[in-house]
Amino acid sequence: MKPRQVATGLAVLAVATAPMVLGEYQLSLLTYVGLSAIVALGLVLLTGKAGLSSFGQAAFVGIGAYVSAIATLRAGLSPWLTMPMALLATGCCAWVGALVMVRLSGHYLSLATIAFGTAMFFLFGGLDITGGQSGLSGLPPLMLFGFAFTRAMPNYAFVWLVVLGLIWALGNLLDSRIGRAIRALRDEAAMAEAMGVDIAAAKSAVFILSCVLAGFVGWFYAYFQRFVNPSPFSLAQGIEYLFMAVLGGANLLWGAVVGAGLVTLLKPLLQARLPELFGMSGNFESVVFGGVVILLFQFASAGLLPRLQSALGWSAIAAHAIDPAEPLAKRAVFLADGPALEVVGARKAFGGVIANVDVGLAVRSGEIVALIGPNGAGKSTFFDLVTGVTAADAGDFMLSGASIRGCSGCEIARRGVGRSFQHVRLIGDMSVIENVALGAHLRGRSGMLVAMLRLNRREEAGLLAEALRQLRRVGLDGLAWSEAGSLALGQQRIVEIARALAGDPRVLLLDEPAAGLRHQEKQILAGFLRELRAEGLAILLVEHDMDFVMGLADRVVVMEFGRVIAAGTPAQVQNDAQVQEAYLGSVA
């Protein structure tokens, strides 16, 4: 048994035995810890994984609480009926919010949630239907089979069952196809898009999920407190939820529990002591929490629990055996007649700098075309135009005869274009095999709920088996469970190729695949690319190593100052006067 599993087991045991040793007051305090932990779990997904953060979660808790309270008090609905209503209401609000912010940078979401949290707080306190500042009272407790949740114990049990269930479900989610996409959002969103991840949809889904969790807490809160007023749904509380997540460790699910526990248990203590110390009454605990967060980011930005883990020497990656699985379905082969990829008249200007003028080339299936040229010739810009990273000003882009002009990067990946990047783009703290499996994103289908409930195991096994197969082809299967960031640069480039291949592309774009490789490794790579060519893949590569290019490519296209200056077989290009001038300067 691994130490991590032992620690998890002990934590679950502690949760289970707490009611036997603790009194009413402690149990209800722990119920609050659990409630905060649920909100913080949503923030672990949102902040720690997807790199978005919300200060407005308390407002979503409030929406859940008020919707439930109003439905029960006005329409006499049972709490079990108001729960779906509360979840739906918060989900809809979050959906609208997501619609607004997904295309903008992350800090807009954060600022918008600050404004939203403030607006909602004043709204809760100002409306008649919410009872204004005095709120709504007279709510019934939860009832189950005629048993009322009036004492601390049933509330505690219910909340912590949900917490543990959520940790299980969210752990499943993160360990799935969708989860890998979510984990790419924070640092490598552009790469994930090239792997076929719909970034906007993934961000929205995480945001909505985290808000629905907050709405659940609001629903429970209404029947636990049995009255609802605006103060627990203020911006200050929203800030506190985020602090819990970052204090405990926003990258770990259990970090949410640790952070929620620390803040919730310390708060009454500080509230009692600090006013004595300062000689006046006031919310001085916020000074302490604020100070701790400032210090945290100066010295241990990952949070307490990850810090503890690394101090104990536990790896963040849990290696596990991969179940045998049926091979994934393959893509239809492109038609043999006509080029697999054809570009005519591509043009792109950045302000006054014209990066591509009238660039055109074609790559057939079973052909390797090399795009070469001095630095700044516009090769990488051309790659970005083909893969939809930047929009072209003009030009036709055809994939097997169908136009891909104006398609998103995600759609171009779906149609069969795989790519590697000039600057390696792997998710450093994720295992090599999971990085490769991200390339197979479009070959799976299961959604969030299926992943959370672990009903996606067959698909997962298929995706991971495919990733392992690609790693074996490139000779890196021995490193499958290493942290991708720990590999040598040359190996990371090869992992990128494996990742592109995991998507079963018909066209492969490689941006300087041989950079950083040793001579022998380059020869192995060249052999491998020939093998792929023989399988019918169309390969376009940018490369500076002339020996590598001239020995490998069927045709070479030379660019300079954004234009194609020569194209032909390696021998033709080598003898071209214009090319010689571009590379060696004028002979005359």
Place this chain on the structure above:
Amino acid sequence: MNAFVAAYLTQDGLANGAIYCLLAIALVLVFAVTRIIFIPQGEFISYAALTYVALREGHTPGTVGLLLALVAGAGFIDLLREGFGGLVSVVRRSLAPVGLAGLAAVSARFGLPALVDLLITVALVACMGPLLYRIVYRRIAQASSLVLLIVAVAHHLVMLGLGLYFFGPEGVRAAPLIDASVSLFGVPVQAQTIVILLSCAVLVGGLYVISERSFYGKAMRAAAINPIGARLMGISAELAGETAFLVAAVIGAISGILISGATTIYYDSGFLLGLKGFVAGILGGLASFPLAGIGAFGVGLLESFASFYASGFKETIVFALIIPILLWRSMAKAR
């Protein structure tokens, strides 16, 4: 509503809009140079208002203690970073703020003219800007803007608590700088409104000239447009950050003094004002000064008319404005 009420609301909205305009400019400046979403900007307002009124009333303002605490904190961190070899420079850096704190403590006893109190207040608050940058942000200047934002929110909470400790919970209201009223097209206009609008115009104009013409202004613009390039040209990111915070603190201090003549300010009043500056700043994507300025007057007018039609929902309406603004921006980006 009749024309008289409309004129009155417009006047009120423009005065508030001018304050939001100043704040929005400070926020956009700090964001452009340091990528920090500077939530604690509002605290400069309340600190300045409370300091100014304390000086007018002949008390030693809480700012004195706070400033000394910040000097001690920054000095301690500098010594940790530089070792005792840095002692001389730490002392040299501390002289001005400590001297200023002493001056403020002494001058409070003499009942000096308002203009002197005003200058002392601005100087005291201005000193805090660079010190806060050194203490809180210098070490994490390269962190993601998300981390910087979380730290800024934490920083705001600390400033809020310290504000309560050093200034107490009572609200203050200063006598207007000029207590008079003139009639414009038959509508009485408070002199304070005119003072606020004029100050805003002068400050904005001054900042424009400084950033276009002066050496420091150009260096700041360079640091904002291309931080790495600016650093390669010898512009220290640290200096740029401290200067941005200095300007933000000066703007906050002047806004605080201006607004304390028009409304009662508590230790926690600044936050909502600063947040409204952000709503305005976002209109220009936290990058465009003119759009931020237009947004600020829009926010001021909206707030003023909302307080007439739906006073209970004034804040909700102003902050909910951010949703259509962001929607517009995200559609502009999609195109």
